[in-house]
Amino acid sequence: MRRIQHFIDGQHTAGSSGRVSDVYNPATGKVQAQVDLASASEVDEAVASATKAAIGWSDSSLTQRTQIMFRFRELLAARTDVLAKAISSEHGKVVSDAAGEVARGLENVEFACGIAHHLKGEINEQVSDGIEVYSLRQPLGVVAGITPFNFPAMVPAWMFATAIACGNAFICKPSERDPSASMLIAEWLIEAGLPPGVFSVLNGDKEAVDALIDHNDVAAISFVGSTPIASYVYERATTAGKRVQALGGAKNHMLVLPDADIDMAADAAVSAAYGSAGERCMAVSALVAVGAVADELVGAISDRIPAVKIGAGTEPDAEMGPLITAEHRDRVAGYVKRAQKAGAVAVVDGATAEVPSEGFFYGPTLLDRVTSDMECYQDEIFGPVLSVVRVETFREAIDLINSNPFGNGTAIFTRDGGAARQFQHEVQVGMVGINVPIPVPVAYHSFGGWKASLFGDTHMYGPEGVRFYTRAKAITARWPDPASSQIDLGFPQNQ
């Protein structure tokens, strides 16, 4: 059985805790590897290596950091296929979708190649007679990232590319369900010239997460995962005095106005609800149909569902792979059953889809006449289930979205610029798409939701990522003639 270890001090390092977790191939349902789960003493070892590395790395020149990032960018781009296949075999998403994930992660590395522009300080000359004030941004030291199973390459890239380019050492604690992507990234960063210890991978579960959070030498925690764990990580890490950004779960609404192009809206809904089997934090899971558009839209979506090709991620024509575990598939099936009992209409029930006999597959599901009090509307199902909520007015639609506890992403489909403008202004959600179903911002903007989708103050990557991974230092300087020196016990005032 293949064993996935840790990556500490620039090399694969066998675990010593004696605890492991099975890594499945969700398309076959079989265990394909075992991953080591770190104990608190292994966390100490990784943090000690990172702390040592951070000293030299924070003093490395911007030229050196940039050149390493450029070399890594080239390696990653050339090996997209290798990484995409590794992701697909452990996560289940189809290889083309995994390649898309790598491409979006690559954008964060490209952003990091230009880090020098974002680390430019600010200066005011002559704030007082002969005095300058300037501010710098400096790295924090050792920072850790705890990442979810659903984007095993892109979410780490949201964090490490900026963290490292800013001069920090980064410890990644990937999901124990699909740890291989971060191990490949670790190897390729070393190949690109990154000094050992600047990027480490510590595999593990709650024990490793808790030890990272509690460690005195870890300055900041970035987390992406479900809302209950995001909230827990935020509380524990802020109590430990750390800087924290913890991104949580989502319930993303796509609002369709009666003037929208129905075919375009239906194509977008199918893509955004069922891509990656709905296991995306920006997946559309609630479709809000305003007025008379509902019947036509539900018809157009259900017509499209049979054409979605379900299969193992490595099959060349597959569009939708399996769910991550058998347990999660059964959980999704449970939601669909209970939704019908609660009065939702299963226009298409994924349980009846023709799917491969092995593996954790569940077909695309369309639930109509869902109401906001139903469990299937309130919970993040994180599977290929689209719930249609019918409302009478645009106002009702905005109010529905704003009263949802989550605020990660949302989209409006319309031809009316005024309505879109009103929506973007009023909606209480962090990322908004206008005729764009999955509005993940490009790397030079920042990613983050509102409300229960984000605990902390800064969004991830882009300019907010730079702020998160650096702290400001303000310097007041003067070079007076020593002959003019005198004692003055008064509080310094500007002249």
Ligand code: NAD
């Ligand atoms: P998860 O919360 O179960 O796990 C995330 C990470 O936390 C993993 O590394 C896991 O090992 C660790 N973890 C799990 N339980 C823990 C515990 N009790 N204590 C400490 N650490 C623990 O999430 P997941 O199932 O891997 O990923 C899916 C979730 O992530 C969904 O809710 C999805 O919406 C969310 N997500 C959000 C975003 C976003 O940008 N907001 C992006 C991707 C995924």
